[in-house]
Every structure is written in structure tokens, then in C-alpha cells.
Amino acid sequence: TEASLKGKPTLIFFGYTHCPDVCPTSLFELSEVLRALGQDADKVNAVFISVDPERDTPATMKDYLSSFDPHLEGLSGDPAETAKVITSYRV
Incomplete structure (x- = not known):
């Protein structure tokens, strides 16, 4: 939840693992x-949220x-819940 992200600056990237070029390039960057x-990377939340949870x-x-960098955390889940997150972030 968003509560787990509180207290640190957060970088969020929405994508999917079968993305041919934009996603891996962006995650590399x-x-x-x-x-x-x-060491300051420990003070940042870096999250990759899948738009293809199936x-x-x-x-x-x-x-x-x-x-990619080990600080990146991947999130995927229930399609209905994922849709809510996508909508709330206007992805």
C-alpha cells in the first residue's frame, strides 16, 4: 500500500516484463x-508496477x-486491484 512508501522519496515506473524496448531502457536508466x-539509494523507494498482472x-x-538494480521492487497482483492503482496514478 501507499503506507509502506511513506517516509522516503518514491520513484514509480509502470510497465510490463514483455515490453520490448521502453521498459527495459527506462529501468536501466x-x-x-x-x-x-x-548508499543513499537505501533512502529511496524504487518500484516497478506491472500493468500486465496476468x-x-x-x-x-x-x-x-x-x-536491474537490486533496490527495484516489483509489484504485481490481482487485476482488479492493479486497475485501481493504474487509474489512481492516471497511467
Whole structure:
């Protein structure tokens, strides 16, 4: 929930693991920002939220994000709940 993000600046990226170019490029750039922060990266929430929860299972997300900075947390879930998040962030 949003409550778990409180207390730190938060970077949120919406995408999906089968995205051919924009998602991996953006996540690489986000990883570079986190790397440049060094130890201060621990003071930031970095979240990748899937817009394709049917295919982006927790195992798929974990495997996909293993190519990027370890600070990135992947979120996927119930399609109805995901739709609410997408709408609330105007994605």
C-alpha cells in the first residue's frame, strides 16, 4: 500500500516484463540513478508496477528485475486491484 512508501522519496515506473524496448531502457536508466546514489539509494523507494498482472507473476517479476538494480521492487497482483492503482496514478 501507499503506507509502506511513506517516509522516503518514491520513484514509480509502470510497465510490463514483455515490453520490448521502453521498459527495459527506462529501468536501466532508473538503475543508473540508483547506482549513482550509492548508499543513499537505501533512502529511496524504487518500484516497478506491472500493468500486465496476468503474465507478470511474482516469479516472472523477480527474474526480470534481476537484471536491474537490486533496490527495484516489483509489484504485481490481482487485476482488479492493479486497475485501481493504474487509474489512481492516471497511467
